[in-house]
Amino acid sequence: MSFISYLKDGISLGSIYAIIALGYTMVYGIAKMLNFAHGDVIMVGAFVILAAITKAGLSPLLSVLLAIIVCTVLGVTIEMIAYRPLRKASSNLAVLITAIGVSYLLQNVALLIFGADAKSFVTVIDVPALKLFDGQLTIKGITIVTIIACIVIMAGLTFFVKKTKPGRAMQAVSEDRDAAQLMGINVNATISLTFAIGSGLAAIAGLLLCSAYPTLTPYTGAMPGIKAFVAAVFGGIGSIPGAMIGGILLGVIEIFGRAYISSQVADAIVFAVLIIVLLVRPAGLFGKNIQEKV
Amino acid sequence: MRNLKKVLSITAAAALTVAAMTPTAVYAEEETFKVGVIGPMTGDYAQYGTNVYNAAKIAIDEVNANGGFNGYQVELLDAGDDQGDPEKAVNAYNDLLDKGMQMLCGTVTSGACIAVGAEAAESTFLFTPSGTAVDCITAGTNEFRMCFTDPMQGTKSAEFISEKGLASKVAVLYDSMADYNVGIHDSFVASAEELGLEVVADEAYTTDSNTDFSVQLSKIKESGAELVFLPNYYSDNALILQQAADAELNVKFFGVDGMDGILSVENFDTSLAEGVMLLTPFSATGEDEATVNFVKAYNDAHNGETPNQFAADAYDVIYAMQLAANDAGITPDMSNEDISAALSASMLNIELSGLTGTAKWTEEGECDKAPKAFEIKDGVYVEVE
Secondary structure, eight states: OHHHHHHHHHHHHHHHHHHHHHHHHHHHHHHOOOOTTHHHHHHHHHHHHHHHHHTSOOOHHHHHHHHHHHHHHHHHHHIIIIIGGGTTSSOHHHHHHHHHHHHHHHHHHHHHHHOSSOEEOOOOOOOOOEEETTTTEEEOHHHHHHHHHHHHHHHHHHHHHHHSHHHHHHHHHHHOHHHHHHTTOOHHHHHHHHHHHHHHHHHHHHHHHHHHSOEEOTTTTHHHHHHHHHHHHHHOTTOHHHHHHHHHHHHHHHHHIIIIIOTTSHHHHHHHHHHHHHHHOTTOSSOOOOOOOO | OHHHHHHHHHHHHHHHHHHHSOTTOOOOTTOOEEEEEEEOSSSTTHHHHHHHHHHHHHHHHHHHHTTTBTTBOEEEOOOEEOTTOHHHHHHHHHHHHHTTOOEEEEOOSHHHHHHHHHHHTTTSEEEESSOOSGGGGOSOTTEEESSOOHHHHHHHHHHHHHHTTOOSEEEEEEETTSHHHHHHHHHHHHHHHHTTOEEEEEEEEOGGGOSOOHHHHHHHHHHTOSEEEEOSOHHHHHHHHHHHHHTTOOOEEEEOGGGTTGGGSTTOOGGGGTTOEEEOSOOTTOOSHHHHHHHHHHHHHTTTOOOOHHHHHHHHHHHHHHHHHHHHTOOTTSOHHHHHHHHHHHHTTOOEEETTEEEEEOTTSOEEOOOOEEEEETTEEEEEO
């Protein structure tokens, strides 16, 4: 029974990684850049929800919508101010370092505004827990909501990218930016749209993360952000279903590592998985191994 | 005309001074003791440093109204801000010495205190309100401490649990990456075994993964523990209590001074903390006269803010300094070394009845006092007799 119970805990944790990884992989897949500030946009989203409910007295639904709008605007602004000017830079490293800088900027601004004290998150999602096997196994409501949200978002994103016109423009930009531009696709607008969607997802991820683990500090997004990045690489960065499967597998590995090996080296196990995957399957579980043509 | 004014004002000042003074001391304006505070006034730990400084200020104002240090008035220098960083703390220490500091109430955080302790050894009297690491005051014989050390907290907790018969099977859940938590954990486990308490689960987490405790709590539940010892800061403990409730782990939870503050975590459902016990030197909800007066003075001076245990420790430090200064008969014209030696000798003679309990000091500079235990009932601390 304890095995099933740990498996369930792993899926709960993994579903959170999955939803963050979806945002990571979306931006990477299209804009070909690692947005290390993604975890911190999640933190901003969570703070907006918390402040809207406790300070402004808005309803939970309105607060979440507000957070989505704030995060979308924030994501697009960050892209325009910090990343776009560097897109022509000779090395991808410049934009990567900038992303780390943006991450620290968001953390420290949040520290200035909200302070370092941990705050408890309010209950926004109130779904009763599911009891199985005469109450021996309890699945928390938030886990069910997170998994459903993951599946819906995954399906929605896949449909959007494959079937709609802006989605196909994203695919084109992803495959060959210059050729896409020659075909009359507005590359900057397409990348802005990608950031808008990725950051809007971050607000939802912030809601689910802080509902599952109801504590909020300016650093709340940092570690889950990095783990979700590992999950995205594990699943094949750029692949939307890969992010979801990678996230859930990573959560299960982390919990099993904690349960059966040691709770103190669980993080080391997570990062060891990243190294092994990169050695064995550099493109990840679902990633396409693209040959560079000369 | 100008001369007449001057004469008048001097006479008036002299009259006032004589009226305000105790009869033993006659002093010029610069004959005051200068006390410094070093701690984090900005940054992540700012609330600790500002609490210490504000409380020291309140205590010094009160001390000045009732005789000062050995009859001399006491001046609190501007706070030295170290942001909890050892290097900045040493800089702040040297800066305060330049400003004439004769005794130090600080530093506030352990790492910084160890660094300043090495500088102050056998030269300037150091009295830390809240540096809990053992090495904070081991550098010199002129260094004293108001709070318990980390290992003492663990030992006292095990003794309390055993004496009160709270449990025979105990579990521990702690952050194995932080010195504070590890120090208390190690001494708790060692003392618990000596006292015949059975440690049935000893679970750890790391600072980097301090959000998901599901595995550790399942293991504790399976172990049949009757009490879980949580030597962690309140922010982690708040999450642990929430997840323990989800996991239907219905046991007693026991914390130390880091647990203090759990009721003021924003939006925290305080019913989850119902029945939690903690050993901590001070609670602002205490009902004895000294606590009520102190909390009121602090509220009034700082926009209704409530002082924490750091504030109470600092308040007691100033009063202990007063007792030692009176016992030693020091005067402001003495050198720092002489003041330091005289105060250190007198520290062994005094007994302080302060906010954090009745305290005496050992030659090692450690404070010897009974721990105070509180239980959370209906969302407030209730002292356990």
